[in-house]
Amino acid sequence: MGFTGKCYGETSPSRVSFVSREMPHVGEYVVMEYDGRRVLGMIESLLRGVPGVTEDLNDPETVERIVRVTGGRQYLRGTVRILGDVETLEIPRVPPGPGTEVRSADTETLRRIFGRGSLTLGRLLSADVPFRVDINRMVTRHIAILAVTGAGKSNTVAVIVDELLRAGGTVIIFDMHSEYVSAEFNHGSVNPIGAAINPARLSLREIKRLSNVTKNAYVQERYLSRAHRRVAPEFEGGGVSAEDFLRRMHEELDHLLAENSSDKRSIIDVQNKLEYMAEAYDEIIDLETGGIIERLRLNHANVIDLGLVDETGSDVIVSHVLQEVLQSRKDYINHGEGLETPVFIVLEEAHILAPADRSTESRYWISRVAREGRKFGVGLALVSQSPKSLDPAALSQANNMIIMRLIEPNDQMHVQRASEALSDDLLSHLPSLNIGEAVVVGLMAPVPAMVKIGEFTGKLSGGDPDVESIWRGMGGKG
Incomplete structure (x- = not known):
């Protein structure tokens, strides 16, 4: 009525x-x-x-x-x-x-306004009317999906990815909790990609991050840089393993040690740290020569499983892939060689990858992609349950937001500072939203809306365990 x-x-x-x-x-x-x-x-x-x-x-x-x-x-x-x-x-x-x-x-007016987009996100809270958004404006202008744990972020991501697959899209998901690696989408397939990289393809900055050669270790940094500068050109054509690369780095450090005996301790420390990198990141140090870009499949949900990778390893993998994707899309646009399709990248736990209080490799490349990706068809989805911990510059680059239940005032204010479209009145409703309900603002939507996100009907492997059932099933054991 x-x-x-x-x-x-x-x-x-x-x-x-x-x-x-x-x-x-x-x-x-x-x-x-x-x-x-x-x-x-x-x-x-x-x-x-x-x-x-x-x-x-x-x-x-x-x-x-x-x-x-x-x-x-x-x-x-x-x-x-x-x-x-x-x-x-x-x-x-x-x-x-x-x-x-x-x-x-009236319903007809609302259907005309909210039916203009090509991606069905859900239905209006106030009327039985489908809520659709513009795919072009979502991908090229980026999106943030923000909510407390359990409010429906994973379902929202799954709905969006499924709809993009329906449209023939290519998606990359950095799966921090192994939720999507065995997912079953209705309109496309998952291409699982192991979280493995060849150090020969990494930049000096990324090697420093994995080997823990910090900025204040000036002497170590100098010798690592010299060794890398001598070795890296040998591997530009590919065709060698990670073991070959690390062996050559040790050989060059031995040469530097013979030439600079006064810095013996620092050079040996660099060698030890490279050995530590090889051992600590054995699961992600890839003996293959191909990069992650070569393993992408078009029109698939390409899921990079980071569930067993620590924060440092995840930072390097994410930054490396973002850099590769952006450069490959630039090469295709400018020279006709490279990644031929636009890509939508989902960054789970974005506040860990791009924190507000410190610099990371991922934070730098997220910012780069956010600024430059529009021209080259590289879109970002920043997913976080702690907006206040997310880099404000990265969040402000997301011109679209799906904001679900947020309780903490600091989270709410952080989001409002990043979005001019979120009024005080809309902000006041965020703590009272039910699971799956969201305020949607941004260029992808015709006007701000309160929406019930559709239910993903495929399969995800995440979710909370049924602790009580597990305990009951173990009754009498032990």
Whole structure:
């Protein structure tokens, strides 16, 4: 059932206040007709009261008498955020006048507005209307998916990936918790990619990160750099193993040791750290010559399983792949050689890869891809349950946001600073969203919306274990 109300007080082209006897809902869309145009708005806040019962009354009996005299007659007051002309979605320059009727938007109008996109994300919370977004604007302008644990982030990612596969898209998922490696999508297949890299293909910065040669170890850094500068050109054509590369690095360090005996301790430390790298990261040091780019499959969900890789290893793998993808797409656009298809990259635990309080290799390359990826068809999805811990520069580059339940005020304010489209009223509803409900803002959506994300009907391997059933099944054992 719809409702009608009336604008009152002073109005503006962006917001108006209304009063009504009928009960609308926060997030409900309304239409106002004035100056020869139909204008769409969304109810952002509501207050409910009884005439005569004001805030300065503190006597329950007085309140009861007033309610009895008025017959319990109530009124609703609220604010409407004006979203734009129904046909063009342009914000009108003239505000509605006091007394302008505010009424529920009809289903046909909503279907016309929210059915323009090609990716079905879910349905409006306020009406049984599909909510679709623009794939081009989602991929090229990037997206952040933010929520507390258990609010529905994984389901949202799965819905988006499945819809992109339906459209023939190529996706890379950095799977931090091994949720997607054995997933079953309805509209495409998973291409599992082992989290393995050949150190011969790594940059000096990445080798320093894995071997723990820190910035303040100046002498070690100098000799590692010299050895790498001599060895790296030998491996530019490929065709050699990781063992060959590490052996050559040790040989060059031995030569440097003979030439610089005064720095014996530092050079030996570098050799020890390279040995530590080979042992500590045995699972990701790849003896094959091919890189991850060569293992990608078009029109698939390419899942790089980082579930057993530590934070440092994940940082290097993610940064390396981001760099390779961006460069390969540049090569294709500029020279016709390289990765021929646009790519959408999902970064789980983005606040670990691009933290707000320290520099990482991934943080640098996430920022680079966010700035340059639009021109070369490389899109990012930053997924995080701790927005306040995520690099603000990276978050601000996401021109689209799916914001699910967020409870902590610092998380909410961090998100609001990164998105001009998230108003105070919309922000206030984030703690009360149910599982799977979200506020969606950004260029991919026609207007801000409160949405029930669709349920992914394929299979994911993540989720919380049924602890009670496991315990009961183990009854009597031990």
